Amino acid sequence: MSAADAPEAPGALGALDALDVPCPLCRVPADRQTLRCPSCREDLSVLFRLRYAGRIDYNRALAALAAGEEALALGLLHRAVAADPGLRPARELLGSLSVAGRGGAAPAGREAGPEGGTP
Helix, strand or coil: CCHHHCCCCCCCCCCHHHCCCECCCCCCECCCCCCECCCCCCECHHHHHHHCHHHHHHHHHHHHHHCCCHHHHHHHHHHHHHHCCCCHHHHHHHHHHHHHHCCCCCCCCCCCCCCCCCC
16 A cells, blocks of 8 residues: 555545654554655555555545445445544444435435435
8 A cells, every 4th residue: 555545535535734753663654645654665555554444445435436336335434433433424424324325315316216225
């Protein structure tokens, strides 16, 4: 994963300025562009993925919704909330989509079909 992989969706979380993962060997903050330790050059991309898994999955869910892939978005949102239970935007969107799927109000910009949420 590189910094360029972060989706730029409306409502996306995790601006690059907020990223902070120190190298476990050197305790030096990782370079935000290369995701490597500037001191020992160790690849820290896996640590970024672990630390920001909830935000990454939330951003991917937004992209999936924009592409009309609601089932994929639901799976990603469940994974985002499991990785980061305090990620309120993911919890709220998951709740909104879950209500819409049970015949409640459709998410913004979507019309509920004749069977309560099925287009």
